[in-house]
Amino acid sequence: MNLYVEDGTATIQDRGRAGFAHLGVGRAGALDSPAVALGNRLVGNDAGAAAFEMRFAPLVVVADRPHWVAVTGAPCEVVLGDARAARTMPHGQAFRLPAGTTLRVGLPRAGVCTYLAVGGGLAVEPILGSRSWDTLAGLRPGGPDGRLRHRWIPVGAPQGEPRFSDVPPPRSAGPMRVIAGPHPEWFAPDVLERLCRSDWTVDPATDRIGMRLAGPALPRREGELPSEGMVLGAIQVPPAGRPIVFLADHPPTGGYPVAGVVHPDDLWRAAQARPGEAVRFTPAR
Numbered sequence: 001m002n003l004y005v006e007d008g009t010a011t012i013q014d015r016g017r018a019g020f021a022h023l024g025v026g027r028a029g030a031l032d033s034p035a036v037a038l039g040n041r042l043v044g045n046d047a048g049a050a051a052f053e054m055r056f057a058p059l060v061v062v063a064d065r066p067h068w069v070a071v072t073g074a075p076c077e078v079v080l081g082d083a084r085a086a087r088t089m090p091h092g093q094a095f096r097l098p099a100g101t102t103l104r105v106g107l108p109r110a111g112v113c114t115y116l117a118v119g120g121g122l123a124v125e126p127i128l129g130s131r132s133w134d135t136l137a138g139l140r141p142g143g144p145d146g147r148l149r150h151r152w153i154p155v156g157a158p159q160g161e162p163r164f165s166d167v168p169p170p171r172s173a174g175p176m177r178v179i180a181g182p183h184p185e186w187f188a189p190d191v192l193e194r195l196c197r198s199d200w201t202v203d204p205a206t207d208r209i210g211m212r213l214a215g216p217a218l219p220r221r222e223g224e225l226p227s228e229g230m231v232l233g234a235i236q237v238p239p240a241g242r243p244i245v246f247l248a249d250h251p252p253t254g255g256y257p258v259a260g261v262v263h264p265d266d267l268w269r270a271a272q273a274r275p276g277e278a279v280r281f282t283p284a285r
Contacts, residue, residue: 001065001155003118005148006102008059011208012122012142012153013115013248014050017130021229021252028134029248031055031208031271032113035073038168039117042070042094044160049121050131052148054114055208056274059105061116063097067155068119068162070094074111074272079104094162111272120156135208136249175280176270177263181235186221186257194218195235195243195259196281203242204275208249210236211270213279217241220257227253233262233270245270 013036016029030036030053040049052059056074071078071091078089080103089095089103097103108114124131124142131141142153180192188194195218203212218241230236234246236256245262246254247270262270263284273279 001067001120001157002063002152003067003122003155004062004064004152005150006060006062007149008054008105009057010052010054010059010116010148011133011135012050012124012148013053013132014121014130015048016132016248017128020128024252025128025139026134026137026250026252027232027248028130028132028137028139030115030132031248032073032115032268034268035113036115036117038092038166039070039072039115040121041166042072042092042163043068043117043119044158044162045117045119045121046159049117049156049159050124051118051122052116054105054116056108056112058107059116061103062101063099063103065099067097068094068158069097069103070117071105071114072117072168073114074108076108076114077104077106079106092168094164112274113271118155119158119162121159123154123156134249136251174269175282176266177284178235178260178281179263179284181258181260183225183257183259186225187237187259188219191218191259192283196283200243200279200281202273202275202277202279206273206275208247210247210250211245211273211279213243213245215242218243218259224255225257227255230254230258231261233264233267234258235260235262247271
């Protein structure tokens with residue numbers, strides 16, 4: 001069973017390759033993990049199945065056999081069939097993709113990351129136990145040239161029955177909870193308060209590696225730390241004082257002080273924040 005990617009820009013992501021940071025290999029994985037988990041549940045997959053991730057990009061695929069599919073994450077138009085027999089399909093629900101029929105996933109109306117989950121999961125050959133693409137390290141299972149366009153992608157055998165209803169992850173607006181960082185001696189004593197009371201906007205340079213923030217500089221000591229391990233959600237502060245929230249493709253080490261760490265349950269907010277959007281933080285309780 002296969003899917004042919006006719007057009008669009010996407011990566012393949014699962015839960016990531018945890019446990020290899022000591023070898024210099026980062027986690028990678030889906031940016032909005034609750035959204036891809038919902039898609040996998042809807043099509044009957046295990047939680048760790050691989051899916052397509054689109055970051056503010058469309059995707060057009062055709063199946064060689066019927067598949068159950070679901071589109072989750074950032075809301076967008078989902079169209080089944082060509083212009084003569086096009087049908088708009090639901091977002092956040094499983095539906096059948098017939099053989100030879102085109103499926104078009106459009107640009108998101110809000111947010112950034114959209115996911116296409118397929119019953120059986122995308123079955124490219126894993127690297128270090130994961131099918132996730134790592135854009136920083138250049139690990140691209142199933143796409144050695146860095147592209148999926150005009151490529152057949154294998155699909156695994158169905159893992160379970162599709163679900164026709166499920167509880168989507170909460171999508172309410174709000175600040176990201178932040179935990180105090182490990183380097184208080186590098187900042188003013190009120191650095192967490194400054195971080196949480198300041199107005200930040202998402203910089204256009206944001207990518208899968210990190211969400212870069214524009215706003216007031218956070219005062220910090222000059223210099224750099226010896227390289228040390230970095231965790232997902234770490235808020236590094238380079239010499240210019242503008243924070244960077246490390247996302248899925250972040251490097252396993254870093255040399256800038258960390259002012260705080262975004263709570264894991266709120267990282268989907270960073271994944272779905274568009275350039276120019278305002279974001280805020282609040283102390284974790």
